[in-house]
Ligand code: HPA
């Protein structure tokens with residue numbers, strides 16, 4: 001296959017995205033438009049100036065800018081516009097399903113009502129399904145640099161919206177905030193019937209991944225890269241068939257890997273890990289779902305079969321029902337057989 005034929009093949013391949021922070025899909029253009037709509041003055045003069053600020057040497061560098069950017073999101077319409085813009089990009093990339101994260105505390109801590117945030121996002125998700133045919137689920141993330149008490153308050157705010165939530169997650173600054181800090185609130189969420197995921201092993205050590213599986217009993221690991229440093233842990237993840245939501249361009253931008261050609265994605269697949277490809281914060285990391293597939297395929301030499309496996313993993317690792325997963329995987333197989 002030529003590069004173009006391969007890119008077209010990957011674009012048309014049905015894919016799910018399982019690791020994407022909706023606040024991280026805020027493009028500088030929309031940031032400016034929302035700032036203007038809401039009478040907010042940004043510390044940047046132009047879209048170019050914003051993009052130039054996106055040079056990060058670690059997760060915290062990025063988070064500081066990401067939380068600042070989210071400050072332009074005020075009304076329900078802002079959250080709806082944000083979500084719709086993402087789903088349009090996803091649909092253009094051949095994405096057919098997404099399980100998106102949102103960070104309520106980033107908004108409630110600056111006086112925006114939980115209800116405003118979730119209503120806007122749900123409206124965007126609903127419209128995306130109707131107009132683009134993209135299905136989606138919502139995952140409420142607790143900011144791990146904040147307290148357990150604050151996480152419990154946030155879970156309480158989510159209770160009236162339980163039927164609209166697929167699960168809860170753990171994000172923000174990882175090192176110094178191990179999964180154990182949130183074991184009780186994650187258990188409370190599980191008792192409500194929610195799925196549980198956690199960022200682990202992005203910057204944090206393998207011990208954090210152990211805690212995520214043994215203490216928090218996660219349904220998926222977000223990132224998980226550093227699990228590879230521990231053979232017993234890797235073997236356990238393989239044995240359990242735990243899905244890892246890997247984010248190659250994010251790892252590159254946050255200096256988790258020095259260059260994409262040494263990214264562990266191909267190795268993860270060879271080891272039998274259930275890896276998936278995701279964009280994390282596409283507006284900040286330089287690529288949406290398709291670009292993550294293509295840039296990584298090019299850098300580490302993914303085969304067509306490996307790309308098909310990644311697409312299948314994205315559905316089997318999703319929170320769709322077993323029947324829906326089987327239907328979606330069959331669509332991937334039918335597409336691969338026909339192209
Ligand atoms: O990549 C990330 N890691 C942790 N927290 C986050 N919140 C948004 N993006 C990220």
Ligand SMILES: [Zn+2]
Nearest residue numbers: 019199222280
């Ligand atoms: Zn993430």
